[in-house]
Amino acid sequence: MFKISLNIIACFKWVVDHEDIKVNPETNELVLDRAGYRISDYDRFAIEEAVALSEQYGGSTTAVTVGFPAAKKSLKDALARGPEKAIFINDPAFANLEPSQTAAILAQSINNQEFDLIICGEGSGDLYAQQVGPRLAEHLNIPCASFVRKITIEGRELIAERRVDEGIEIISMPLPALVTVLPEINSPRVPGLKDTLAASKKPVVEITGSDLEETVPCLETVEIKATTMERNCEKFDANEDDLKRFVEVLLRAGVID
Amino acid sequence: MAEDKFTAIIVGAGPAGSTAAYMLAREGIDVLLIERGETPGSKNMFGGRMYSYVLHRIIPEFWEEAPLERQVSREVITMLDGEKSASISCQNENWAKPPYHSFTLLRAEFDAWLAAQAEDAGAMLACGIRVDDVIMEGNRIIGIRAGEDEILADVVIAADGANSIISEKAGLRSKLSPADLATGVKQVIELPAKTIEERFNLQPGTGVAHLYAGTCTRGMPGGGFLYTNKSSISLGLVIKASELQKNQHLLVDLVEDFKSQPSIAPLISGGEVVEYSAHLVPEGGISMAPRLFSDGILVTGDAAGFCINLGYMVRGMDLAIASGEAAARSVMEAVKKDDFSANSLGIYKDLLAKNGVWPVMETYHRAPQLLDTRRLYSNYPALLNNLLVEMFTIDGTPPVNLMDKLKQQVKNSNTSFINLIGDAWKGGRSL
Amino acid sequence: MAGVWVFAENYEHGLELLQIGRSLADKTGVELTAFACGDKEVGQQYIYYGAHQVFILPPLAEDQPLETYVPAIAEVARQEDPDIFLFAATLRGKEIAARVAARLNTGLCSECIELDIKDNKLEMKRVLYGGAALQTIICKTRPQMATIPVHTFTSVTDLDNTRQGIIKEFDPISSTPVKVRDRQPRAQESGDITRSRVLVCVGRGVEKEEDLKLARELAEILGGDLACTRPIAEELHWMPQETYIGLSGQTVKPELYIGLGISGQIQHTTGIRDSRIICTINKDEDAPIFKISDYGIVGDLYKVVPFLSQELARLKKK
Ligand SMILES: Cc1cc2nc3c(=O)[nH]c(=O)nc-3n(C[C@H](O)[C@H](O)[C@H](O)COP(=O)(O)OP(=O)(O)OC[C@H]3O[C@@H](n4cnc5c(N)ncnc54)[C@H](O)[C@@H]3O)c2cc1C
Numbered sequence A: 001m002f003k004i005s006l007n008i009i010a011c012f013k014w015v016v017d018h019e020d021i022k023v024n025p026e027t028n029e030l031v032l033d034r035a036g037y038r039i040s041d042y043d044r045f046a047i048e049e050a051v052a053l054s055e056q057y058g059g060s061t062t063a064v065t066v067g068f069p070a071a072k073k074s075l076k077d078a079l080a081r082g083p084e085k086a087i088f089i090n091d092p093a094f095a096n097l098e099p100s101q102t103a104a105i106l107a108q109s110i111n112n113q114e115f116d117l118i119i120c121g122e123g124s125g126d127l128y129a130q131q132v133g134p135r136l137a138e139h140l141n142i143p144c145a146s147f148v149r150k151i152t153i154e155g156r157e158l159i160a161e162r163r164v165d166e167g168i169e170i171i172s173m174p175l176p177a178l179v180t181v182l183p184e185i186n187s188p189r190v191p192g193l194k195d196t197l198a199a200s201k202k203p204v205v206e207i208t209g210s211d212l213e214e215t216v217p218c219l220e221t222v223e224i225k226a227t228t229m230e231r232n233c234e235k236f237d238a239n240e241d242d243l244k245r246f247v248e249v250l251l252r253a254g255v256i257d
Numbered sequence B: 001m002a003e004d005k006f007t008a009i010i011v012g013a014g015p016a017g018s019t020a021a022y023m024l025a026r027e028g029i030d031v032l033l034i035e036r037g038e039t040p041g042s043k044n045m046f047g048g049r050m051y052s053y054v055l056h057r058i059i060p061e062f063w064e065e066a067p068l069e070r071q072v073s074r075e076v077i078t079m080l081d082g083e084k085s086a087s088i089s090c091q092n093e094n095w096a097k098p099p100y101h102s103f104t105l106l107r108a109e110f111d112a113w114l115a116a117q118a119e120d121a122g123a124m125l126a127c128g129i130r131v132d133d134v135i136m137e138g139n140r141i142i143g144i145r146a147g148e149d150e151i152l153a154d155v156v157i158a159a160d161g162a163n164s165i166i167s168e169k170a171g172l173r174s175k176l177s178p179a180d181l182a183t184g185v186k187q188v189i190e191l192p193a194k195t196i197e198e199r200f201n202l203q204p205g206t207g208v209a210h211l212y213a214g215t216c217t218r219g220m221p222g223g224g225f226l227y228t229n230k231s232s233i234s235l236g237l238v239i240k241a242s243e244l245q246k247n248q249h250l251l252v253d254l255v256e257d258f259k260s261q262p263s264i265a266p267l268i269s270g271g272e273v274v275e276y277s278a279h280l281v282p283e284g285g286i287s288m289a290p291r292l293f294s295d296g297i298l299v300t301g302d303a304a305g306f307c308i309n310l311g312y313m314v315r316g317m318d319l320a321i322a323s324g325e326a327a328a329r330s331v332m333e334a335v336k337k338d339d340f341s342a343n344s345l346g347i348y349k350d351l352l353a354k355n356g357v358w359p360v361m362e363t364y365h366r367a368p369q370l371l372d373t374r375r376l377y378s379n380y381p382a383l384l385n386n387l388l389v390e391m392f393t394i395d396g397t398p399p400v401n402l403m404d405k406l407k408q409q410v411k412n413s414n415t416s417f418i419n420l421i422g423d424a425w426k427g428g429r430s431l
Numbered sequence C: 001m002a003g004v005w006v007f008a009e010n011y012e013h014g015l016e017l018l019q020i021g022r023s024l025a026d027k028t029g030v031e032l033t034a035f036a037c038g039d040k041e042v043g044q045q046y047i048y049y050g051a052h053q054v055f056i057l058p059p060l061a062e063d064q065p066l067e068t069y070v071p072a073i074a075e076v077a078r079q080e081d082p083d084i085f086l087f088a089a090t091l092r093g094k095e096i097a098a099r100v101a102a103r104l105n106t107g108l109c110s111e112c113i114e115l116d117i118k119d120n121k122l123e124m125k126r127v128l129y130g131g132a133a134l135q136t137i138i139c140k141t142r143p144q145m146a147t148i149p150v151h152t153f154t155s156v157t158d159l160d161n162t163r164q165g166i167i168k169e170f171d172p173i174s175s176t177p178v179k180v181r182d183r184q185p186r187a188q189e190s191g192d193i194t195r196s197r198v199l200v201c202v203g204r205g206v207e208k209e210e211d212l213k214l215a216r217e218l219a220e221i222l223g224g225d226l227a228c229t230r231p232i233a234e235e236l237h238w239m240p241q242e243t244y245i246g247l248s249g250q251t252v253k254p255e256l257y258i259g260l261g262i263s264g265q266i267q268h269t270t271g272i273r274d275s276r277i278i279c280t281i282n283k284d285e286d287a288p289i290f291k292i293s294d295y296g297i298v299g300d301l302y303k304v305v306p307f308l309s310q311e312l313a314r315l316k317k318k
C-alpha cells in the first residue's frame, strides 16, 4: 500500500473513574474528592484508531487533551498508547467545562496545527454529551462523520462506515475531516514496559488558558444528585423450593400469565 | 533487545519500593520503578496503621502532605470469648501530637502519594506492568523481563511483596509454603466521621487501634483488628494460612462471625462495606527470610520477610520503608564504587542493623513459635474472661478468693499452671 | 416565529417531540414549530397534530446524508430566534443538534430525560457519570437546546384534521462534500426491545454463543424478547447492536426484566431504571446487580434457567 502520510489528532479526556464515585447518604450529593482519574474509555478507541491509521498509511499522531493541571498524569498513559507527541491544553479553570467550551478551546488550539484528520471518541466517560466532536468540526469548518465503525483512506478521501438508526451508511469525505468512533472499530493495545518508557521521552506541548480567548459556558448546572434506584432486593437461593417461590412471586405480581 | 538501561530497577511500588526509588532519584540516580497495578496501591491492602518514625526520618513532617486518616491516640487489646470479652485500653495524648506516633491510612491513596514523591524526585514510574522474570548473566542479575520487553540495570531491588517472584526467580529463596504465611482479610466499612467519633469516643483527627484475640479465629492461630479511619472503619482477621487450609473455613464466614461479635457489631452497625480484600502476610520471621542480596540484586520489605505478625497485630510498613531506605543507601555506595557485586551490596546487612530493621527482626524471632501456641487463641482468652466475669458477677453465692478462682479457671480451661507460666515466659521473651 | 421548535428525522419520533413541545409551548404561551424532512405529507400531519408552523426541508439527492440540512436549519433558527429547540436523539439527530448548536453558539443538553419550565427558563435533566448521577441544567443562551432520547415521551394523540398552520418550504439545499456511497439496512430485523413487555437480558455470564438458546427459550415461554449487555453485542457480536441495553444502548421500560449473568455496572442498569419488576440471576451473591433488583436469584444460570423454563412451561400447560 502506498504511503499517504497523515497527520492525525486524537482527542481524549481525563475523567473521574466512575467506580470511585461516592455518595453522601444525607445530602445525596456526590463525593469526588478521593476519586481516581483515567483516560475516558471511549477515547482509548480514538487514540488506537489514530495510531493504527498512521501505522497503516504513514504519518504521525498527536494526542490532545483539554484539562486541569492534574490531567498531566494522563499524558504518559496516552503517549504509551502510540502517539508521537501530545498537546496539553491546561488551566485550573478547565476542570468543569461544558462541551461548547471544550470544542471552542480545542478549535483555537488545533487551528494552527497541520492536520488531515481529527478523531474523537463517541462521547466522554463522564459527560457522555457526544457533542465535542461535531462542534469542533463546525468550528474548524471541516466535514464530519459520527459513530464510525470503520475507516479507510483512499487518496485524499476518507471512507467511513457509520452507524445510523436504520443500519449502516457508507460515506466518503475529503480530508481534512473529523470522525467520532465507536468501540467496535478496534481493540486498543495494552502498552508494554518499553511503550511506557518511550512515552516519557516524547514531546508534550503545553498551551495554557492565557494563550487562548476566554470561553463562557452556555449551560449552567443547577444541581447534581446521585441517582437512586429503590428496589425490593429480595434474594432467593437456587434450590427448588426457592425457585418455585420465585415463580409464584412473579405470578402474583401479574407480570406473567 | 534491550537498549534501555537504568542504574536501578525497583520491582513493586509499595512502601519499600517507593521509598528506595525516592531516595535514589533524589540523589540523581536513574531509577525505574515498576508496578503491576494500574496505579500504585490499587492492589495493596493492610490492616490499617503505620508507625511514623521511619518516614519522618526520610520525609520530615510527611504528615503535612501525605494522605492519612487519623492519628492513633488509643490502643486497645480485647480478649474475646463468645459472648464475653475483656479489654485493656491505653490512651496517650502525646501519641497524637507531633511527631505523631502512628497513623491509620488507606493504601490506595498513601501508596500512590509515596510513589508520586519518587516520581517527582525524578524516578521513572511505569504502572500496569507486571515483571515476569529477572535476566541473569551467570549468577549476576542484569535486568528484568516484562512481557516481551527486557530492560537492563546495574542492580534490581525486589520490593514485590510477600509473594515475591523476583527473589524466587533470582534463586534467593524457594517457593513459600503455607506454613510461612498468614492470610489477611479486611473490609472497609463506611460510616460518617461524626458517628465514628461518637462511638469510639474520639476527637476529630484522632483514632483508635483495636486488636482482638480469642474466639474470632475459631481457635486458629491469628487475631482480629479494627482501625478507625476518617469516615470508615478497617477491620479484618489475620489467620495462619496452613490452618485455614486444614480447617476449610471460609474467610467470608469468619469475617461475618467477627463482625457479629457483641462487642463489635454495635461499633459498625449501619455502615456499608465498600471494600473487601485478602492478602498474604509473611510470618516465618527471620527464619524464612531469603538471602537478602546477591550479585546485582537486593531484597526489601515483605519480599525479604521484614514483617512481624504477633497474631493480634501485624507490623510491616515501617520495616518496609526502613529496608527500602537501607537498600537505597547500599545502592548509593555501590554507585560510588561502580561495583554492584554481592560483596559491594553486602553493606545492606550492616545498614539494616544500624537503621533498626534487623534488631527488630531478631527481637521478635521467637514470635512465630509463640504464635503456634494454640492456647493463646482459645484457652487464655476463655480463662481471662471467665475469671473476670466471675469476679464481677454478684449473685449471692458464697465468695471465693481470687487465687482460688484462678486455680479453678485454670483447671476448667484444660491447661495447667506449668503451661501458663511457660507461655508467659515464651511471650515475654518473644515480644 | 419564536417559540418551541422540534426536529426529528422520522415521523414517529416527530410525534413524540410534538407531545412534549406542545406542553412546553402551552406553558410559556408560545407557538410550536416542527421540521419535516423532505415530505410535505408529514408536515401536513404535524399540523393536524398541533404544530402551528412547519418547515418542509427539501428532499436530498440520493448521495447526500441527512446532515446536509445543518446549515439551513441553523440559518433559519438564526433568523427566527426560537426560545427552545428540541431534537430527537437518534444517532444522526445527535450530530445535527450538536452542529446546529455550535453554529448558533448556544448550549445543548444531550439526552435530556426530563424537561420543565421554571421561572420561564427551560430546566433540563440528564444523567452523568455513566448513570451514577442526575444533572439539572439550564441554558443561558438562545435557543435553549436539547436532544430527547426516543420513546422518552409518548406520541401526541390529539389529531384534528381541520387544524390550520403555516407551511414554509425551503429552497433547494446545496450539496456538501460528504457523499453517501452506500446504505446497508440492519441485517436482521431484531424487533424493537424498547417496546417489549417482557425482556430476558443476557450478560457475559453466558459462556458460549449457543447457550443463548437457554435464554431464548425462557423469553419465548414468557412471551418476551431477548436483549443483552454491551459486551455481548459490541465485543462478542452474538447479538445485534440494537438489542443491547444501557447508557450507550437502548433504554427499556418492560413490565418484567430478567437479567442472566449480568454484573450490574451502572452503564447497563441506567437503561433498565424504569422497568416495573427487575429480576436477576447471578452466581456471585455480591454482584452489584442485586442491589437494584426486586427479586434476585443467587445461583448458576445454567441450572436455574432450565428449571425456571420447565416450571413456567408446566404452569402454562395447566
Ligand atoms: C491483613 C494485613 C494487615 C496488615 N496490617 C498492618 C498494619 O496495621 N501495620 C503495618 O505496618 N503493616 C501491616 N501489614 C503489613 C504491611 O502491609 C506490609 O508489611 C507492607 O505492605 C510491606 O510493604 P512492601 O512494599 O514490602 O510490599 P507491598 O506493600 O506488598 O508492595 C508490593 C508491591 O509490588 C507490586 N508487585 C508485586 N509483584 C509484582 C510484579 N511481579 N511486578 C510488578 N509489581 C509487582 C504489588 O502490586 C505491590 O504494589 C498488614 C498486612 C496484611 C496483609
Ligand SMILES: Cc1cc2nc3c(=O)[nH]c(=O)nc-3n(C[C@H](O)[C@H](O)[C@H](O)COP(=O)(O)OP(=O)(O)OC[C@H]3O[C@@H](n4cnc5c(N)ncnc54)[C@H](O)[C@@H]3O)c2cc1C
Residues within 6 Å of the ligand: A041, A042, A124, A125, A128, C130, C202, C203, C204, C205, C206, C228, C229, C230, C231, C232, C244, C245, C246, C247, C248, C249, C250, C260, C261, C262, C263, C264, C265, C266, C267, C268, C281, C282, C283, C284, C287, C299, C300, C301, C302
Ligand atoms: C462510557 C461507557 C458506556 C457503557 N455503556 C454500556 C451500555 O450502554 N450497556 C452495557 O451493557 N454496558 C455498557 N458499558 C459497559 C459496562 O461498564 C460493563 O462493562 C458491562 O455492562 C458489563 O456487562 P456484563 O454484566 O454482561 O458482564 P460482566 O461485568 O463481566 O458480568 C458478568 C456477570 O455474570 C456472572 N456470572 C458468570 N457466570 C455465571 C453463571 N454461570 N451463572 C450466573 N451468573 C454468572 C458473574 O458473577 C458476573 O457478575 C459501558 C461502559 C462505559 C465505560
Ligand SMILES: Nc1ncnc2c1ncn2[C@@H]1O[C@H](COP(=O)(O)O)[C@@H](O)[C@H]1O
Residues within 6 Å of the ligand: A011, A012, A013, A014, A040, A042, A043, A046, A064, A065, A066, A067, A099, A102, A119, A120, A121, A122, A123, A124, A127, A128, A129, A130, A131, A132, A133
Ligand atoms: N477535555 C477534553 N479534551 C480533549 N478531548 C475531549 C475533551 N472532552 C471531550 N473530548 C473529545 O470529545 C469526545 C466527546 O466528548 P463529549 O462531547 O464530552 O461526550 C470525547 O470522546 C473526546 O474525544
